[in-house]
Amino acid sequence: MTREEQEKKHAEFLAAAERAEWKPKDITQRATVAEIFGRQAPLEVDFGSGDGSFILAMAARFPERNFLGTERMLGRVEKTCRGAARRGLSNVRVLRMESLYSAQWLLPVESASIVHIGFPDPWPKRHHHPRRLFQDEFMVALHQVVAPGGEVRIKTDDQPYFLWIEKVLDRAKGFERIEWVEEPDYPKTDFESHFLAQGLPIYRAKLRRL
Ligand SMILES: C[S@@+](CC[C@H](N)C(=O)[O-])C[C@H]1O[C@@H](n2cnc3c(N)ncnc32)[C@H](O)[C@@H]1O
Structure with missing residues (x-):
């Protein structure tokens, strides 16, 4: 590859990584799916998407769906965007924003x-404990977004937090708890792989929005 070709490829990579970050034009208004992704397709949201390994694996597996991660740490947002660019995934966006605010004010x-x-x-x-994501107001915001x-x-992996989450879920209006039987090859999150490797239990809950 010539130097010009290398530079062109690098510029394309940087542009794709930049496109993967969703920077809302107005942080006081909800966006539409088409504004965020440039296309209409079923949306999956990963709140607190971390390094992005889960969202990237899901986006590669389901190219017909749109995937949006919210993450407050800049380095993790950038890593996910670079990962999307490297893999040529045009169906991933990452929003550097607090999850509750995103659900309350920005997501369609x-x-x-x-x-x-x-x-x-x-x-x-x-x-x-007031800093925990699972609070009654987060469930109200989720009900608006789902x-x-x-x-x-x-x-x-945290049993005391899971017991807290279950109490919040029991109080939440407009959802029902349903069974979750996960396929063995379903993509794992970074933290999940880490805890599974140590043989630790994973607590899970699945809800259907009524
Ligand atoms: C324990 S990590 C889990 C990451 C990923 N979901 C996984 O399973 O591998 C939690 C992530 O959520 C992010 N986070 C925590 N609170 C958040 C909030 N209120 N809004 C957005 N991101 C948040 C953290 O920066 C971190 O990357």
Whole structure:
């Protein structure tokens, strides 16, 4: 490859990585799926998408679906965007934004066919519990974002947090708890692979939006 060809390829890679980050024009208004992805297709959202290994694996497996990650850490957002560019995935977007705010103010209403929440930070100290993602107001926001009949899939390794999450889910209106039998080759999140390798249990809950 000539130097010009190398430079052109690198410029294309950078442009694709930049396209993978969704930077809302207006952070006080909900966007449409077409604005975010440039196409209309079923949407899956991964709140707290981390390094992006799950969302990238899902996007490669289901090119006919759109995948949006929300993540507050810049380095993780950039890593996911670079991963999407490297793999030529045009169906991935990452939003550098707090998950509750994204659901309350930015994501399209009744748009998500599946919401994934893998290994949300457990904030184990009692005085940090208000920082936990799972709160009543988050469930209200989720209800606005998930389409009727859509699903919310939650996984954690942290049993005390799971018990907390179950109480929040029991109180939430407009969802029903359903059974979750996962296929063995379903993509794993980074944290899931890490905990499974140590032989630790994974707690899971699946909801259907009524
Ligand atoms: C424990 S990691 C799990 C990452 C990934 N879901 C997985 O299973 O491998 C939690 C991720 O959520 C992000 N995060 C935590 N709270 C968040 C919030 N309120 N809004 C957006 N991202 C958040 C963290 O930066 C971190 O990348």
